[in-house]
Amino acid sequence: DAKTTQPTSMDCAEGRAANLPCNHSTISGNEYVYWYRQIHSQGPQYIIHGLKNNETNEMASLIITEDRKSSTLILPHATLRDTAVYYCIVAITGNQFYFGTGTSLTVIP
Amino acid sequence: DVKVTQSSRYLVKRTGEKVFLECVQDMDHENMFWYRQDPGLGLRLIYFSYDVKMKEKGDIPEGYSVSREKKERFSLILESASTNQTSMYLCASSRAEVLLSGEQYFGPGTRLTVT
Numbered sequence: 001d002a003k004t005t006q007p008t009s010m011d012c013a014e015g016r017a018a019n020l021p022c023n024h025s026t027i028s029g030n031e032y033v034y035w036y037r038q039i040h041s042q043g044p045q046y047i048i049h050g051l052k053n054n055e056t057n058e059m060a061s062l063i064i065t066e067d068r069k070s071s072t073l074i075l076p077h078a079t080l081r082d083t084a085v086y087y088c089i090v091a092i093t094g095n096q097f098y099f100g101t102g103t104s105l106t107v108i109p
Numbered sequence: 110d111v112k113v114t115q116s117s118r119y120l121v122k123r124t125g126e127k128v129f130l131e132c133v134q135d136m137d138h139e140n141m142f143w144y145r146q147d148p149g150l151g152l153r154l155i156y157f158s159y160d161v162k163m164k165e166k167g168d169i170p171e172g173y174s175v176s177r178e179k180k181e182r183f184s185l186i187l188e189s190a191s192t193n194q195t196s197m198y199l200c201a202s203s204r205a206e207v208l209l210s211g212e213q214y215f216g217p218g219t220r221l222t223v224t
Binding site: 041042043044045046049087096097098099100101102 | 113149150151152154167168199200201212213214215216217218
């Protein structure tokens, strides 16, 4: 079962930062936080993952709270192509992913 | 770039037919997966394979079987298609050391309709 809670939907203005929250209050010490997204009619795409420290790559930043009970995915300058469903997943490496239903992000022109 | 391809984007089959969904990856990944995606239910793992000729059941294997004769190819088989197997089917692959989690690369999906 999914161990995360995400808002069902969010809007963001084009060019602004999109901040997508995820609650994972029951996360254990060896579970990673992963983010994927799924653009309409495509397969999911890996974005980023982290354990304790904040992470950044060319797509996004991941901010994990100190107690690790929640995290935020940040898309620094959202574009229309970032409109997608975003999945937050917690998993131990080697264990199964549970994708849940994610957050539907709409970037508005 | 990693590429995972699926044999069809759209497929329509009749109840009782045997259905083959093919998936090919070109990155020499050891692990391959089949998921189905339904509205309100997210992605659910059907089967996965961590090596040639090896397979493991996921959460919903009933009504499905798989075949992995070559490292790059993973097939999902519906022995006798039923209407409740109408769904989007997604194939994915990953490197050996990440097995079921970590970075998985997905194909574009096959939307199967069983009538």
